[in-house]
Structure formats: structure tokens, C-alpha cells
Amino acid sequence: MSDTEVAEHLFAGILGGLVRGDPNEFLHLLVAYDVPMPLEGTTATVRTHFLAADANGNPAVELLGTAMARAAMDFCIPRSRIEQALKHLRETGSTSHFSRLEQQARELFVDGDGTGEGGELLLFLLMEQVLELPQLLAKMSLKTNSNVHVHGSDGVHAKLGDDGVLDLYWGESKLYKSSSDAFTDCFESIGPFLGADGEARRRDLLLVRDNLNIEQSDLAVHLLQYFDETNPKALQVRWNGVCLIGFDHSIYPDMKKIADVQSAEIAKAVKRWHKAILDRIKLNSLLKVNIDVFCIPFPDVDTLRKMVRKKLGVS
Template identity: 60%
Template sequence: MVDEATIVEEFVALARGKASALIDFLPAFEEAVTVPDTSTLVRTHFIAHDANGVPAVEKLAGAMAAATLDFCIPRSKIQRAVAELEETGSTAAIVSLQEQARDLFVKSESSGEGGELLLFLLMERVLQRPQLISKMALKTNTAMHVHGSDGIHASLADDGTLDVYWGESKLYKSSSDAFKECFDSIAPYLRPSGDSKRKQDLLLVRDHLNVTQIELAAHLLEYFDETNPKSLKARWNGVCLVGFDHDNYPNIAILDDAQRQAVSKAVGRWHKTVGSRLKEFDIVGVNIDLFCIPMPDVADLRARVLKRMGAK
């Protein structure tokens, strides 16, 4: 008989990396806030500043680029490469996987995959929700994006409920455009009428589940079998990353009262925009985790991530 407590423990352990390795460069501003009359929880983060008072964009880009292999390559391939290292002492297999991961990214500074990579890090390191499928590994053309949602992660509760999170990331110059495009993209997966959209992704999950433990994988797949009663305990949710350019970029570690009040007012305006967009796209009742991340320059972060990856 399956030990539910052990299964939950094994699943949580799938989340990779330490939160501090990311959040030190991307600290939160105030507490997370639930937007009134919705089920969306907003977390606002700003890029940290270094000792010279400069936004640590390069540090964040480095943390993102360092996670490329985890994001792009299935755990089974990584484990085989690690086993080869332990057996032979050679890192050749790991280096090869790193090159494969880099080459899967679209070679363009306007690529949305930088946002997908940051969303992956926030999900695994901050929220501790493991990736269910490495969609980047399914790409057949490095000049094209993967169709469907930007990621699928999950959490498994002690009561047996599997929360599945469809991800969407948008990094735009304009905050208004970023919020609109994000909710426009994710809404089809979250509405009650979205069964066909969810099924497309879940077919991929069933065929390419990114879990190597046989018993745990078998347990999870039961949730995606419509003939299994366990499918009644699968709940659909959303997780979003919205990044946009923000002028007069604040160092939230040293704000005086007037400056903090000004930033709080800006955050309040973003919350109102979120509320109106949720109503516009009819997803006010769906559980959504939203990371709101103003940046000095979205395009600059994209370019730095690709450069750290070694992309030409």
C-alpha cells in the first residue's frame, strides 16, 4: 500500500535549488496581497542593489542562466550524466547537457523564454512547486517557441489534493501591456470551459512526466487518468510572472518614508490593474499566484541572460 506521507515528502523534494540564491537578488516589497474580490495573490519584488547603489541585474541574470540545465533538461538525463561523473570522474556528459540546454533557447533578445526561466526559478525555489514536465526538451526547432503554457508545476497536499499550476510569463516594456497579455494567455487554461486546453498539456505530462521515481510517477499519473477517482482530487490553478520597465528605479532596502509611500502607491495601482484584468478575462475565482516584478530595463535583462548562457 502506498504511504501517502512518503509520497508527499518525495514530491516536495523534487523542487531544486535554494530560495536564497534567487531572493537575495530579487527581494520582496512588503507582504503578499490578495487582490480584493479575487483569488489572486500578488507578490511584488524588485531587483536588489549592490554596494555601489546599482541594480544587480547582472547577478540576477547569472542566477537565471545557471538554472538553464534544470529548466530545459529532464531529470532522467541529468541523473545519467551525474552517474557518469561519479563513475568516470569526467564532467563531459554534464557539459554536453549544458550545451543542449543553451541551444534550446531561441537566439533572440526578444525571446519570451527568459521570463519562462525566471518563472521556473520562482516556482521551484520560492514556492517549492516542482516542474511536472520539461517542455523545452520537446522543442523540435530552436528558432520556435514551445506552444501551450509556459510551464506546468504542482504541489501535493497531505490530504491527497494535487494542485496543478499552469504558468505564464510576460516581460514587456509597458506594465499595462504585460498584465493584459499575461491574463489573456493564461485565461483559456483556467476557465471552466478550458478542458480542451488543459487536456493538450496534460497529454504531454502523461507522456513526458519529469519524475524518475517509479512509484511516485505512477501515483501522480493517477491524477491525470479520467477513469481514476483520484482525478477528482486534481485542482487547476495559475501562476504568473509579469515584468515591466519602471522609471526612477528604487532601492527598496534604503527607502525613506516618502519614497516607500510612493512605491506603495505604485504597487496599489498595479493591484487595481490586476483586478480589472481578472474581471475582463473572467478568472476572478481561480487561485492564481502572481509575481509582479518591475525592472530597470526588461530588454537589458533578456540580453544579459542570453550572454551569460553563451548564446550568440
């Protein structure tokens, strides 16, 4: 192995080590339906999940909402500020700086109903803890007005391959009552970041370059080469997508007690959802882009959204 290959392997390991969270605290709340399914004729993979149920058969909406709300600081606050709070804790024994960061994270969420930011929290958890992709840009920290959404994609995460290619992942989340609306809007929203034109992608890349959420100076210097158009590494960037698509599903199943008839109905529904995703991928010319799609039906997305807002303390 050459010195260059050794260095790339080292940086890949350091970047991978920035993944945050313990999946054991979260993933038991989402029951996987079958294995991840590649969509024929594309480079997309669909992961279908249902909410787990408690012993009474009730979907674990409150527990999921709590897990999502607890991710707010990791999602919103740059690592540098968290490291400063940790330094203060070590020096003083006080958690006051962490309390301040938690309050600031909560205040960044839009003060109004209908927000998609609950979906952004769940997408963040899935990208970090299922796909093991660390965040490169804490986009919510760029907000200057808590009553205005951050424009652009819902997140930019990354993985550095041993071959020197930087895989960037743009995230998009949609939680709608209608599955059709959720599928359509999700791919229409993420399409400009993944398409051949790439103007929206270039704008986000500038944000990443200027606000790189990396504390390790050597790793930051290495990654910034990929955002320098005068550097050969700028040719070693591959863009990918991660979609979270949530929607209402009537007669919600308890996956531990599912009956044969209901199992057959769910299988038909999953097949329809896969076809709908395939149709949107074709429509938005994304057949050759790597996309991970999390398809998650809910008993009621509004109930989940309100639960997240309650746990965040957002009125």
C-alpha cells in the same frame, strides 16, 4: 491514519522533495515589497519585488541574469538525463555528460531577440524556490527546432496534498516595457489553461502524462492515476496559476535607501498594479482560481533579457 492516508502523505513528501535549487543563491537579488497580498474578492495573491541594489546603488541586473542563466539545465533537461549524467560522473569521474547537457540546454533557447524565454527562467526559479513547486514537465526538452518557441504555458508544476488532491500549477511569464501590456497579455495567455472550458489545459495534461518529469517509478505510477479519466483520482485534480509580470519602471528605487517621498510614490504605484491585476482577473473570469502573481518592476526589461542571453551564450 489509514493506510491510504499514510501512502498519500508519503507521496506528497517525495514529490515535495523534488524541488531544486538553493534559494540562498538567488532570493537576495529580489527585495520583497511588503508581505504577499491577497486580492479582495479573488483567490489570487500578489508578491511585489524590486531588484536589489549593490553598494553603489546600481540594480543587480547582471547578478540576476547570471542566476537565471544558471537555471537553464534544471529548467530544460528532464531529470532522467541528469540522473544519467550523474551516474556517468560516479562511474568515470568525468563531468563530460553534464557539459553536454549544459550545451544542449543553451541551444534550446530561441536564436533571436525579443524572446520571452528569459522570463520563463525567472518564473521557473520563483515556482521552485519561493513556492516550492517541483516541475512536472520539462517543456523546453520537447522543442525540435531551436528557432521555434514551445507553444502553450511556460511551465507545469505540482504539489500533492495530504488530502489526496493534486494541485497543478500552470505558469506564465511576460516581460514587457509596458506594465499595461504585460498585465493584459499575461492573463490572456494563462486564461485558457485555467478557465472552465479547459481545452488548452487538457492538451497540456496530455503532454504531462506522456512526458512526466519524474524518475521515482512508484511516484510516477501514483501521479499518472490523476491523468487517467477512468480513474476516480481524475476528480481529485485542482488547477492553479502562477504569473510573472515584469515591466519597466522609471526612477528605479534602491530599497535600502528609499526616501519618504519615493516610498509614497512606490506605494501608489503598487496600488495601481494591484488594481490592474484585479481588473485582468475579472476580465478573464478567473476570480475563483488560485493564482500567485509575482509583480516585478525592472529598470529596463530589455537590458535584463540581453544580460540573460549573454550569460547563456545565445547570439
